[in-house]
Amino acid sequence: MPSTSITEEKAALRRVVRARLSAMSPEEREESDGILFRRFLALPEVAAADRVLLFYGMGAEPDTARLIPVLLDMGKQVLLPRCLPGHGLEARRVAEKSVLIRHRYGMLEPGEDCPVVPREAIDLILVPGLCFDRLGYRLGQGGGYYDRYLAGYRGTTVGLCRREVLQEHVPREAHDSRVDLLVTDG
Numbered sequence: 001m002p003s004t005s006i007t008e009e010k011a012a013l014r015r016v017v018r019a020r021l022s023a024m025s026p027e028e029r030e031e032s033d034g035i036l037f038r039r040f041l042a043l044p045e046v047a048a049a050d051r052v053l054l055f056y057g058m059g060a061e062p063d064t065a066r067l068i069p070v071l072l073d074m075g076k077q078v079l080l081p082r083c084l085p086g087h088g089l090e091a092r093r094v095a096e097k098s099v100l101i102r103h104r105y106g107m108l109e110p111g112e113d114c115p116v117v118p119r120e121a122i123d124l125i126l127v128p129g130l131c132f133d134r135l136g137y138r139l140g141q142g143g144g145y146y147d148r149y150l151a152g153y154r155g156t157t158v159g160l161c162r163r164e165v166l167q168e169h170v171p172r173e174a175h176d177s178r179v180d181l182l183v184t185d186g
């Protein structure tokens, strides 16, 4: 079991960060998204990647659905995560016309007709996070989906973090890994 105090610290930070993100106006978020996406798309690691696992942004997350057609036009294979029972994830390849299905958490996910792509074949993973610190440690939604999925992953991981919620230090446990590259709009 994780140490209770760190679990509580994470829960408290989630509340603070969610409040700060929901205080941003849609216009502020859109402006922040524009800078984050421009910087993300300019990364040499993105240029070099053939297969990219995005996430389908929801709520105050960057609206990463906007990246799907852009990356497809760049000739990349674009993958989206799908939640599995037991806090697992799988990556499935999407096309412009793929039918996506709304998960009860709110985000859209690929359906059965989208082919599963093994983790070893993925060059770059865009990892969702409520916030990150300067070392690349992240605070997720609390399900442990990405902690499990990324354990032992050998490709490149990237995080997007709005400057409003960039942290000096995110509380971490043994299972928490950090992203290789952090993009901010600061």
Ligand SMILES: Nc1nc2c(c(=O)[nH]1)N(C=O)[C@@H](CNc1ccc(C(=O)N[C@@H](CCC(=O)O)C(=O)O)cc1)CN2
Pocket (backbone or CB within 6 Å): 055, 056, 057, 058, 061, 081, 082, 083, 089, 104, 105, 107, 128, 129, 140, 141, 142, 143, 144, 145, 146
């Ligand atoms: N866009 C996006 N997709 C993603 C993630 C993510 O963080 N963002 N995930 C990253 O892991 C996985 C889904 N994990 C999630 C876990 C919890 C909640 C969430 O909102 N939980 C609510 C309670 C909802 C409920 O129990 O019904 C909460 O904690 O308040 C959302 C996503 C896979 N897909």
Ligand SMILES: Nc1ncnc2c1ncn2[C@@H]1O[C@H](COP(=O)(O)OP(=O)(O)OP(=O)(O)O)[C@@H](O)[C@H]1O
Pocket (backbone or CB within 6 Å): 001, 002, 010, 128, 138, 139, 140, 141, 142, 143, 144, 145, 146, 147, 148, 151, 175, 176
């Ligand atoms: N590799 C792992 N194996 C088993 N349990 C894990 C693993 N990683 C995380 N967990 C468990 O998952 C739960 C949630 O962890 P944590 O609060 O770090 O999630 P998170 O990183 O915020 O969520 P997410 O990855 O879904 O965005 C914790 O109870 C943790 O012990």
